[in-house]
Amino acid sequence: xxxxxxxxxxxxxxxxxxxxxxxxxxxxxxxxxxxxxxxxxxxxxxxxxxxxxxxxxxxxxxxxxxxxxxxxxxxxxxxxxxxxxxxxxxxxxxxxxxxxxxxxxxxxxxxxxxxxxxxxxxxxxxxxxxxxxxxxxxxxxxxxxxxxxxxxxxxxxxxxxxxxxxxxxxxxxxxxxxxxxxxxxxxxxxxxxxxxxxxxxxxxxxxxxxxxxxxxxxxxxxxxxxxxxxxxxxxxxxxxxxxxxxxxxxxxxxxxxxxxxxxxxxxxxxxxxxxxxxxxxxxxxxxxxxxxxxxxxxxxxxxxxxx
Numbered sequence: 001x002x003x004x005x006x007x008x009x010x011x012x013x014x015x016x017x018x019x020x021x022x023x024x025x026x027x028x029x030x031x032x033x034x035x036x037x038x039x040x041x042x043x044x045x046x047x048x049x050x051x052x053x054x055x056x057x058x059x060x061x062x063x064x065x066x067x068x069x070x071x072x073x074x075x076x077x078x079x080x081x082x083x084x085x086x087x088x089x090x091x092x093x094x095x096x097x098x099x100x101x102x103x104x105x106x107x108x109x110x111x112x113x114x115x116x117x118x119x120x121x122x123x124x125x126x127x128x129x130x131x132x133x134x135x136x137x138x139x140x141x142x143x144x145x146x147x148x149x150x151x152x153x154x155x156x157x158x159x160x161x162x163x164x165x166x167x168x169x170x171x172x173x174x175x176x177x178x179x180x181x182x183x184x185x186x187x188x189x190x191x192x193x194x195x196x197x198x199x200x201x202x203x204x205x206x207x208x209x210x211x212x213x214x215x216x217x218x219x220x221x222x223x224x225x226x227x228x229x230x231x232x233x234x235x236x237x238x239x240x241x242x243x244x245x246x247x248x249x250x251x252x253x254x255x256x257x258x259x260x261x262x263x264x265x266x267x268x269x270x271x272x273x274x275x276x277x278x279x280x281x282x283x284x285x286x287x288x289x290x291x292x293x294x295x296x297x298x299x300x301x302x303x304x305x306x307x
Contacts, residue, residue: 029091029092030051030091030092031090031091031092033067034047034063034067034275034280034295035048035051035052035070035092039297040280040295040296040297041296041297042262042296042297042299042300043262043296044262044263044283044285044294044295044296045294045296046292046293046294047061047282047292047293047294047295048293049292051085051095052070052072052085052095052293053292053293053294055290056075056076057074057075057286057290057291058073058074058075058284058291058292058293059073059080059270059284059286059291059293060072060073060107060108060271060284060293061271061273061282061283061284061293061295062109062110062111062118063111063275063276064111064115064276065113065114065115065276066115066276067087067275067276068086068087069084069085069086069087070084070086071083071084071098071111072109072293073106073107074095075291079104079105079123080105080106081097081101081102081106082097082098082100082101082107082120083095083096083097083098084096084097084098098148099147099148100140100148100151101120103124104122104123104124104125104132105123105132105135106120106122106123106124107120107121107122107135107165108120108121108165108166108167108217108271110166110167110168110169110273112169113169113171113222115142116142117139117140117141118139118140118142118148119137119138119139119154119167119169120137120138120139120140120151121135121136121137121138121164121165121167122135122136122151123135123136124138124151134162134163134164135162135163135164135165136153136154136158136164137153137154137157137158137164137177138151138152138153139151139152139154140152154199155198155199156192156198156199156200156202157177157190157192157202159201162180163179163180164178164180165177165178165179165180165187165216166178166216166217166218166271168218168219168220168273169220170220170221170223170224171222171223171224172194172224173193173194174191174192174193174194174220174224175191175192175193175194175199176189176190176191176218176219176220176227177189177190177191177192177218178190178215178216178217178218178229179202180216186214187214187215187216188204188205188210188214188216189204189205189209189215189216189218190202190203190204190205191203191205205218208255208256209227209229209253211231213231213232213233213234214231214232214240215229215233216229216270217229217230217270217271217272219272219273219274221274222274222278224247225246225247226245226246226247226301226305227244227247227253228242228243228244228259228272228281228301229256229272230242230243230268230269230270230271230272231243236258236264237258237260237261237264237265237266238264238265238266238267238268238269240268240269241258241259241264241269242258242259242263242264242269242270242272242283243257243258243259244256244301244304245257246304246306257304260304262300263283263296263300265285265287266287267285267286267287267288268285268286268287269283269284269285270283270284271283271284274298275298278298279297279298280295280296280297280298281295281297281298281301282294282295283295283296
């Protein structure tokens with residue numbers, strides 16, 4: 001199995017089952033931060049079982065900076081669709097398809113630090129008359145009404161294709177993402193730098209990040225001090241493991257460290273994302289052909305930091 005399998009779904013997947021679930025807890029609406037879920041410890045647990053993580057294939061977990069919106073992806077009707085759950089008058093709403101999704105395959109949401117842009121990967125055409133294409137990075141902007149604008153293609157970083165996935169942006173504007181050489185096979189990690197308001201040509205990260213194995217789904221810490229990514233390189237615990245590399249004060253990166261058998265599983269672990277308050281690490285785990293969103297106390301990151 002590779003990321004293409006888990007992102008584009010399984011042919012025998014049960015598809016949209018569980019998508020229209022009600023956000024209820026023993027008949028009562030869910031309230032409080034993080035959908036009112038009991039915070040995890042140092043062992044990952046499924047996030048919001050039966051509400052966010054269901055019998056359908058879910059992946060990604062991107063909270064808005066204020067914590068009042070959750071965006072994630074669901075495999076339904078033969079493609080990935082972006083969903084949102086929002087805190088409204090103190091209660092979390094049912095999941096719903098975001099206004100710009102549901103027609104083409106959309107995945108991997110990421111919100112800017114100010115919450116005014118939502119980046120995602122999509123196979124939508126470049127214009128209304130075109131055919132669906134390989135996966136590019138797109139974004140929408142928050143309007144004065146609070147709704148999202150029409151999607152815009154990010155441009156230059158997509159030019160080397162074919163498939164571009166999983167946006168993550170540091171506070172200095174540097175955007176990290178992954179490219180796949182042949183529609184899902186052999187991912188590599190890239191970055192593109194923000195200059196004069198636009199992103200330039202992508203740069204492949206050097207070894208030891210990229211290897212002959214597949215590396216993808218980079219999450220850069222807001223301050224740029226560490227990078228978490230997924231790789232199927234030899235020596236892991238499952239089909240794809242989470243690794244972390246730390247950057248020192250001189251800008252040098254440490255050798256990537258496997259995040260261990262508590263974080264990683266025999267399945268596919270990917271799509272790492274830190275909560276806006278920095279307290280929790282979210283990621284996706286696919287086991288037995290079903291993807292769920294997990295979370296764990298973010299102190300697991302500090303325990304791996306070189307001393």
